[in-house]
Amino acid sequence: RAKAEGRSTFRFFTAQMQQRSALRLKLEAELRRALDRKELQLYYQPQCDMHGRLIGLEALLRWQHPELGMVSPAEFIPLAEESGLIVPIGMWVLEEAIAQMQSWRERDLRVPSVAVNLSALQFRQPLLVEQVARLLHESALPPECLELELTESVVLEDPDDALGLMERLHQLGVRLAIDDFGTGYSSLNYLRRFPVDRLKIDRSFVQDLEQGRGIAIVRAIVSLAHSLGFVTIAEGVETPEQLAQLRKLRCDQVQGFLFARPMSVPQLEAWLLRHRSVGPDGDSWTFEI
Numbered sequence: 001r002a003k004a005e006g007r008s009t010f011r012f013f014t015a016q017m018q019q020r021s022a023l024r025l026k027l028e029a030e031l032r033r034a035l036d037r038k039e040l041q042l043y044y045q046p047q048c049d050m051h052g053r054l055i056g057l058e059a060l061l062r063w064q065h066p067e068l069g070m071v072s073p074a075e076f077i078p079l080a081e082e083s084g085l086i087v088p089i090g091m092w093v094l095e096e097a098i099a100q101m102q103s104w105r106e107r108d109l110r111v112p113s114v115a116v117n118l119s120a121l122q123f124r125q126p127l128l129v130e131q132v133a134r135l136l137h138e139s140a141l142p143p144e145c146l147e148l149e150l151t152e153s154v155v156l157e158d159p160d161d162a163l164g165l166m167e168r169l170h171q172l173g174v175r176l177a178i179d180d181f182g183t184g185y186s187s188l189n190y191l192r193r194f195p196v197d198r199l200k201i202d203r204s205f206v207q208d209l210e211q212g213r214g215i216a217i218v219r220a221i222v223s224l225a226h227s228l229g230f231v232t233i234a235e236g237v238e239t240p241e242q243l244a245q246l247r248k249l250r251c252d253q254v255q256g257f258l259f260a261r262p263m264s265v266p267q268l269e270a271w272l273l274r275h276r277s278v279g280p281d282g283d284s285w286t287f288e289i
């Protein structure tokens with residue numbers, strides 16, 4: 001009986017596994033076509049300083065699948081990385097974000113900057129730096145309006161190589177950020193040498209701010225960042241209590257559902273119009289925080 005049960009359990013798992021890998025293959029083939037079919041879109045999430053001034057946007061990929069609806073990047077980015085599809089997809093993201101910024105500037109919506117996530121495979125493409133340089137050159141976007149986000153693991157896979165790449169990107173004038181900071185295993189020795197502008201404090205630490213330990217960690221990250229000359233931005237800020245703590249801990253900037261969710265272009269444009277203030281140095285966007 002135990003044997004029979006064992007076997008049926010086994011059969012159950014293999015069936016499930018087969019189903020899963022069939023789904024994976026199907027999704028992979030569909031992802032391959034998604035670019036051509038214009039099923040990929042960029043959403044943009046506002047980032048602000050502690051006065052509620054808009055300082056930039058993060059571009060976040062969305063896949064509007066014809067049957068499955070909106071597929072989360074948490075699901076398809078790993079698939080795109082394993083299959084290598086992240087390389088053309090990542091190029092499209094860069095092109096699209098730059099073109100969008102350009103179009104906003106032409107319409108006098110001078111959004112300060114846009115941050116684009118780079119995956120490990122994309123970062124290691126031999127022509128990445130040249131491609132970024134070409135895209136910036138072809139557009140009239142000032143390079144400091146583009147920020148590239150790298151995670152600690154991407155950078156530390158081969159730190160010396162990464163350092164060289166980061167320096168070349170930095171020389172183009174683009175800004176660099178370390179995403180999900182604190183979740184990897186940053187070598188402080190390297191961190192000191194990286195030409196980084198911002199550290200993004202991972203959402204998990206922001207969530208832990210309700211407890212003493214969480215406060216200690218965020219305080220340590222902010223103080224480390226500031227002593228190395230980096231700006232800090234907290235990700236995933238959802239409550240006024242978290243914001244108050246971050247303020248006390250001298251975190252510089254915030255991003256999270258408390259202020260704004262990632263939005264489609266039309267939604268974001270409506271959001272910008274609602275928050276616009278016209279000043280002597282041009283427009284800015286401010287909201288109550």
Ligand code: C2E
Binds near residue numbers: 090119179258262
């Ligand atoms: P990430 O770069 O750390 O992006 C932040 C994620 O946190 C986004 O999830 C965003 O929607 C979510 N978020 C922002 N504020 C809050 C909040 O207050 N509460 C909660 N619970 N979540 C919040 P999203 O858009 O699902 O993206 C997930 C991850 O997928 C990103 O994490 C990034 O690693 C990856 N990703 C997204 N777009 C791209 C892309 O264009 N290229 C690459 N390589 N990766 C991307």
Ligand code: MG
Binds near residue numbers: 058117149179
């Ligand atoms: Mg990011």
Ligand code: MG
Binds near residue numbers: 180200235
């Ligand atoms: Mg992050």
Ligand code: MG
Binds near residue numbers: 180
């Ligand atoms: Mg993340």
